[in-house]
Amino acid sequence: MKIVILGAGVIGVTSAWYLAKAGHEVTVIDRQSGAALETSFANAGEVSPGYSSPWAAPGIPQKALKWLFMENAPLIVRPTVDPDTIRWMMAMLRNCTKARYSLNKGRMVRLAEYSRDCLINLRQDTGIQYDQRMQGTLEVFRKQQQMDNIGKDVEVLRAGGVPFEILDAAGCARAEPGIDASKIVGGLRLPNDETGDCYKFTTGLAERAATLGVTFIYDVDIRALRHEGTRVVAVETSNGDIEADLFVGALGSYTPKLVRPLGLDLPVYPVKGYSLTVPIINAAKAPVSTVMDETYKVAITRLGDRIRIGGMAEIARFSTDLPPARQATLTQSVEGLFGGAGDQSQAKFWSGLRPMTPDGTPVIGATRYKNFYLNTGHGTLGWTMSCGSARVLADLISGATPEIETGDLSLSRYA
Template structure:
């Protein structure tokens, strides 16, 4: 069977990988000249399998006024005359309940643990795949006693889902990660998860693309899909793909086009609650190895993550609900730069750090959309948001299982395409 995957980011490439492993003829269509040049290019670098709780949570609404009015807040809202933005926000607000948050967390943990197992299996099968992968563990540090207390309460729920986590005092945080010594007096404590990993998502995608080519997968780069059209001349409605002024034939089509997906699907009457959250990152050369964190670190109250990728330090954060323009806001980049310089002042060359921003395709509940549509040959795999790298392999395997007619590895409750 010939399966066409629309999108050459980490989700699309992972989907293509498992389809090819199942023996299908696979074509990946990507609008950029290379793979992984959009939201997969310079993300946070963390494979956070135990930290998948949705952005919408019971404590979020009380923080929104502060977040949305302060210029350097981790979340910013810039209203647009865009009904999609307002619909997404309304659904986000309705999802900010404990019951909804715990339900989404259960579903996401199951998918993330599947992805964790698949990543380790992939590394065993493909030992030449090189992407600065390291199993360092993750330390989430809290500056505020209230947020630390909330994290300790959540830890019991996380443990019930199979997450191995440990509560650390401020002193224990700096003992475990000495580079945090400068923050020691400002810390309330931390949560350490030994199973978490770091890796360069772009390098992973480039390496996986090379492996795909060795499996005879076609990568149509620089090819932008302009429309998906329903063929109503057949008993079962099917989709044809049109790109660069021509039709590209395939038996099955999987949409993994991230933030561009809603515009492709809308003419078909498929409305996905997907909106881009703009995120930012810096990649700095490490100047002093002992001054940079060796493990993955998340500054919870600043909503900034730090990941060592070989001899580079990745600093990432922010979530701007500001439309579909991927142009970086210089003030947000400078906020990241100044926070990194305060947290780890001697670690990196922040002045010459590479700045980047991307549009994370997020659903209001943070739960991706994975599954069949009402069209006989159209499948969706999108909406992983900030967890794209973490969830990619599991999401890709699920699509391959569905297309091939096998039982999915995890229950698909909550992932289905909205009717």
């Protein structure tokens, strides 16, 4: 079957890989000059199935009000009267109940754990290298109240069979010798989590996919989907129409605009995130793997000879500006825990738009158009969930039974 994938981020490229492995003729189209040049370019670098949690959680509405007045708030809301923003935020607030949080986190962990297994198999099959490390993730708490509130997360981890360790400050220092243990009271460690450079992975996999016959078309604007009845017949681009037997929407935050003329209401919103990348100048003080700073909602990750500091969530539509105050928050987090490990004078500051759904779970699978599928809405977890999402998509398209439950992943759950 001839398949066109719209988008060459980590989701689009992994989808191309698994569909090509299943025997399909695949073409990937993207407006950028290469793969992984938008949201996948400089993300936090963590592959953390156990920390796959929706932003919508009990207590978030109250915390959000407090964050509005904080200098280094993990959530920033820029004033807007945009209807899409208001509608998405209201839908997110409806998911801030204990019952919905448990439901959403459970299915996110299910997909993320499966994705980690798919990544392991892919790495073994291809030998791909991307500054990967398999030394776990450590979430650290600066306040005792934060540590006292991990019960609901531990329940989900235990129910999902995810290994974890609850550590005091000394235990955290044993796992991460470079950390300033005086700044923390303890942590929650997931030993099976991984880290790696998403950009290196995606570009490397794109090269391997090309050897399977996947065609990549870059520098092309995707303008619209042309349909007849319940079938999409072509994608209209700046290079003309491209026809195929089946189409996959994997444009991240830009997917809703593409599918709206088809009458598809896709609740994916561009939640802005930031990252810093700094060279390591003192390896003994640098993190071993990923450390998540619960206070700032920031992930600090070792990527080869670099440290990637990523985090925060900003509701600002499609803005990609780089306010100095956001950089200061990332710097404050990493310097507080790993002071002197990286050269902040050489920091590269970046922002990207994470495609987030109100319930945190991505949208994967069929639509009411028989030959149009979606693989989008992964939020902060595109890297974590990429391989599993792509494998699920390839199975669904190829008529194979997926290895995990997928009935609650499609767009139909919002009907």
